[in-house]
Amino acid sequence: MQALDLYATIEEYLDFEDEVHHLYKTIGHTVLSKEPKTLIDIGCGQGEFCHIMELNGIKSFGVDLSAKQIEIAVSKGTDAKCIDIKDIKETYDCATATFDVINYIPQNTIKEFLESCYQVVNKEGYFIFDINSLYGFENVAQGTLNIDLKDKFIAIDANFKENILYTDITLFTQEDKEKSFKKDSGTIEQFCYKKDELSSLLQTIGFEVENIINFNLHTDEEFDKYIFVCKKG
Ligand SMILES: C[S@@+](CC[C@H](N)C(=O)[O-])C[C@H]1O[C@@H](n2cnc3c(N)ncnc32)[C@H](O)[C@@H]1O
Numbered sequence: 001m002q003a004l005d006l007y008a009t010i011e012e013y014l015d016f017e018d019e020v021h022h023l024y025k026t027i028g029h030t031v032l033s034k035e036p037k038t039l040i041d042i043g044c045g046q047g048e049f050c051h052i053m054e055l056n057g058i059k060s061f062g063v064d065l066s067a068k069q070i071e072i073a074v075s076k077g078t079d080a081k082c083i084d085i086k087d088i089k090e091t092y093d094c095a096t097a098t099f100d101v102i103n104y105i106p107q108n109t110i111k112e113f114l115e116s117c118y119q120v121v122n123k124e125g126y127f128i129f130d131i132n133s134l135y136g137f138e139n140v141a142q143g144t145l146n147i148d149l150k151d152k153f154i155a156i157d158a159n160f161k162e163n164i165l166y167t168d169i170t171l172f173t174q175e176d177k178e179k180s181f182k183k184d185s186g187t188i189e190q191f192c193y194k195k196d197e198l199s200s201l202l203q204t205i206g207f208e209v210e211n212i213i214n215f216n217l218h219t220d221e222e223f224d225k226y227i228f229v230c231k232k233g
Pocket residue numbers: 004020042043044045046048049063064065066069084085097098099100101104105
């Protein structure tokens with residue numbers, strides 16, 4: 001199984017729901033204040049943010065590179081597709097990328113990826129997303145977690161080295177009581193971007209960085225996230 005699909009399979013067991021909804025609340029209010037009629041959620045995962053935006057009257061469409069995530073999102077009623085953002089031809093009043101998506105993009109393709117985000121936003125439209133701070137990577141994201149369920153065992157081990165967070169995921173699944181456990185494993189890489197570097201890059205591409213909101217997701221100590229509010233001028 002590909003690492004992104006493996007993450008999709010275990011996401012429901014990670015118990016991030018309350019924190020993610022806290023993030024959605026801030027990003028959602030920011031989106032609503034811009035009064036878009038249409039929205040594309042890039043890296044939409046299982047479609048929850050699209051669903052919330054739809055409930056607020058915004059026509060929302062999700063894209064994700066994980067076929068498994070899209071399968072789940074569509075089964076929950078989200079309008080979503082497994083397609084690379086660079087292949088999207090339509091444009092939207094607002095683009096979003098919530099809960100770490102931008103950190104999933106490697107350094108060697110980040111400019112191209114952000115250019116594709118720029119292309120899908122209408123003039124005067126917005127691109128709103130979050131990234132993890134260095135503090136978040138160093139002090140919150142690292143560590144191990146084991147989840148022991150009746151028919152599953154999930155082991156997660158995350159290490160931050162030279163600006164990259166490597167999250168090793170191992171999943172043992174027993175499909176049938178009589179059968180032995182099947183093992184799947186993979187590593188997700190997340191790349192740390194500095195606020196100033198990313199701002200310069202966004203400006204080079206043509207976005208105006210209107211605001212960067214300091215955000216506490218998993219901790220009350222230092223900010224573990226930043227929310228970028230960018231306008232296509
Ligand atoms: C931590 S999840 C967040 C999902 C969702 N936005 C949420 O709020 O729950 C990161 C998502 O980014 C997706 N992703 C990673 N790289 C991507 C890319 N280049 N294009 C689109 N989606 C991507 C993954 O498949 C995954 O669903």
